[in-house]
Amino acid sequence: xxKEEKKGRMSPRLALLVALAAAAAVHAMPPPVVFVPGLTxxxxxxxxxxxxxxxxxDWKEIWPLTSSSFATPQAEECFFHTFYxxxxxxxxxxxxxxxxxxxxxxxxxxxxxxxxxxxxLPYEEHGWIPQINFYGAPYDWRLPSAGLExxxxxxxxxxxxxxxxxxSKVTLLSPSGGPQVALGFLHRMTQEWKDKHxxxxxxESPVWSGSPLTLETVISGYDSQSGPxxxxxxxxxxxxxxxxxxxxxxxxxxxxxxxxxxxxSKNYTAYDYDQLMTDLGEPQRIxxxxxxxxxxxLKDFAAPGVDTLVTYGYDxxxxxxxxxxxxxxxxxxxxxxxxxxxxxxxxxxxVVTVRSSLRSLVWANDQAKLGKKLLHRSYQGQMHAFCLLPxxxxxxxxxxxxxxxxxxxxxTPHSAQHAPDVV
Numbered sequence: 001x002x003k004e005e006k007k008g009r010m011s012p013r014l015a016l017l018v019a020l021a022a023a024a025a026v027h028a029m030p031p032p033v034v035f036v037p038g039l040t041x042x043x044x045x046x047x048x049x050x051x052x053x054x055x056x057x058d059w060k061e062i063w064p065l066t067s068s069s070f071a072t073p074q075a076e077e078c079f080f081h082t083f084y085x086x087x088x089x090x091x092x093x094x095x096x097x098x099x100x101x102x103x104x105x106x107x108x109x110x111x112x113x114x115x116x117x118x119x120x121l122p123y124e125e126h127g128w129i130p131q132i133n134f135y136g137a138p139y140d141w142r143l144p145s146a147g148l149e150x151x152x153x154x155x156x157x158x159x160x161x162x163x164x165x166x167x168s169k170v171t172l173l174s175p176s177g178g179p180q181v182a183l184g185f186l187h188r189m190t191q192e193w194k195d196k197h198x199x200x201x202x203x204e205s206p207v208w209s210g211s212p213l214t215l216e217t218v219i220s221g222y223d224s225q226s227g228p229x230x231x232x233x234x235x236x237x238x239x240x241x242x243x244x245x246x247x248x249x250x251x252x253x254x255x256x257x258x259x260x261x262x263x264x265s266k267n268y269t270a271y272d273y274d275q276l277m278t279d280l281g282e283p284q285r286i287x288x289x290x291x292x293x294x295x296x297x298l299k300d301f302a303a304p305g306v307d308t309l310v311t312y313g314y315d316x317x318x319x320x321x322x323x324x325x326x327x328x329x330x331x332x333x334x335x336x337x338x339x340x341x342x343x344x345x346x347x348x349x350x351v352v353t354v355r356s357s358l359r360s361l362v363w364a365n366d367q368a369k370l371g372k373k374l375l376h377r378s379y380q381g382q383m384h385a386f387c388l389l390p391x392x393x394x395x396x397x398x399x400x401x402x403x404x405x406x407x408x409x410x411x412t413p414h415s416a417q418h419a420p421d422v423v
Contacts, residue, residue: 030126030404031171031199032133032162034155035110035119036185038176038385039239042138043105043114046082051099054078061105064114084236085142087288094147094238094288104138104151108158112138122390126400135162141177144242145184145297152185159197169199171403175385176351177239179203179310184297186304191370198306202399204387205312208301208359209252210245211352212260212320219261219280219324220336227338235282235332241289242298245270245356252359262323281332303363307373309402311395312357313382314414318348351384358419367422376419378412 044063048054053074062069062082070076081097088095096102106112110120110130120130128134135158139151162170174182182201186194213222217234218241221227234240245254247270254260254270261268261276268276273293277286293299322339344353358376367374379387379395387395398409411421 028127029133029166030128031168032135032166033123033128033171033173033403034135034137034159034162036137036139036155036172036174036178036182037113037141038174038178039141039243041113042141043112044102044140044142045105046100046102048078048082048101049099051081051097054081054100059103061114062102080232080236083142083233085238087238087285087291089287092291094143094291102140102142104140106136107138107154108135108161110134110136112136119388122396123400126404133162133166139181142237142239144238144292144295145181145187146292146295147238148181148184152188155185156189156193163197170197171200171202172198173202173204173399173403175204175388177207177243179206180208180242180298183304186306187297187302191305194304194306200403201304201306201308202402203308203310203360204395204399205349205352205385206310206357206360207243207352208298209248209254209356210243211356212245212322213351214240214243215245215260215276216319216322216339216341219322219328220338223338228335235285238288238292241273241285242292242295244273244289244293246293246298246359247271250362252355252361258321260321262321263327264325265327276328279328279330281328281330281334301359301362303366303370303372303374305367305370305372308360308363308367309373309375309377309399309409310357310360310419311377311379311387311399312352312354313349313379313384313386314347314354315380316347316350316383317343318350318353320344320353349382349384349386354414354418361419364420364422372422373408374422375408376415376421377409378414378419380412380414 043061045059046062047057047059049056069079082100084097085094104112113136123134137155137158139148159170172182216222217230221230245260247254249255256269256271259267259269273289274286277283277289319341321342324339325337346354348354363374382395390396401407
């Protein structure tokens with residue numbers, strides 16, 4: 001019996017070799033990455049209790065949409081009831097309908113991105129493994145950073161877990177709507193914490209100063225098939241007005257004289273959102289829209305305080321203002337025809353104009369004072385958020401190389417001209 005027990009045990013030498021092999025494997029892995037996704041990429045689930053028109057139900061997925069989302073009139077009504085957010089003026093907070101609770105799915109994994117899980121696959125070829133050294137951080141994308149405090153607590157714990165597992169600083173990788181959410185997180189962390197835990201903040205196709213496309217979604221939707229649905233969805237969230245074009249008189253904002261929306265008798269600039277909401281028959285949304293536009297993360301736009309790479313595409317037609325053939329009638333049920341779109345003169349990546357992505361140039365002095373790098377890299381003809389994929393060509397390769405080796409990508413023509421490095 002003793003011989004059998006001895007036979008079943010691992011010898012000390014073999015145990016040591018196994019431990020050393022495991023340590024070497026971890027050491028050979030590329031540094032850990034936490035992925036903060038873009039707008040609409042995170043799954044959402046909801047439960048309802050005493051919340052008509054919905055029946056009482058335990059957790060069920062409401063996003064992405066399925067064939068049952070609108071299978072019956074009641075199902076459609078219940079979907080919008082659970083999806084809807086409103087602004088509580090008394091408490092200065094964004095809340096759901098009474099009896100409705102919405103949450104994300106599978107935080108820390110890539111199971112929480114049912115429609116975008118494929119985004120991870122190219123990174124496997126470079127040594128990243130889900131939940132080992134590559135973590136997903138889905139969030140409730142209906143909310144601006146002001147409504148994401150519980151999420152930020154979980155994100156801090158995830159970064160600390162990744163750091164402790166690998167004894168290596170963590171890269172925050174985020175495309176499109178993700179960089180704004182990640183920036184809000186970094187604003188809430190102390191400088192000591194960031195110095196210890198964060199290697200790089202990589203913001204791909206960021207929407208720092210907003211996108212005019214968000215105005216089209218709340219006015220008419222952006223195509224004839226899904227226009228009414230997109231319009232209602234956009235008006236039920238507060239992330240969309242968070243991405244309205246930012247008012248200001250700088251090269252990266254929209255000024256008093258820059259019309260964004262044309263109608264036969266009235267034009268609207270980034271300073272006219274109260275009037276726009278009124279004319280669209282949505283005056284009750286004005287306090288909430290102003291609340292998110294005054295959110296300090298994007299209004300004050302403080303520097304992240306970590307080494308930062310901003311990537312962006314240019315030389316693609318990108319909407320900057322819209323001609324509508326009708327006046328708005330202060331009726332939320334008005335069927336507004338799709339507009340004629342005019343592209344930006346400074347181009348962009350088909351969704352976000354260059355001026356918006358280059359707003360981060362204002363961080364140069366503050367980053368330099370902290371001894372933190374600030375890099376901008378441009379990629380001609382690259383579509384919005386395509387840096388995430390090998391289809392993005394050089395951008396994808398530059399990002400992978402930076403994370404794995406720390407090698408800074410060489411300046412690209414547009415960024416070399418418009419966005420000098422801080423190193």
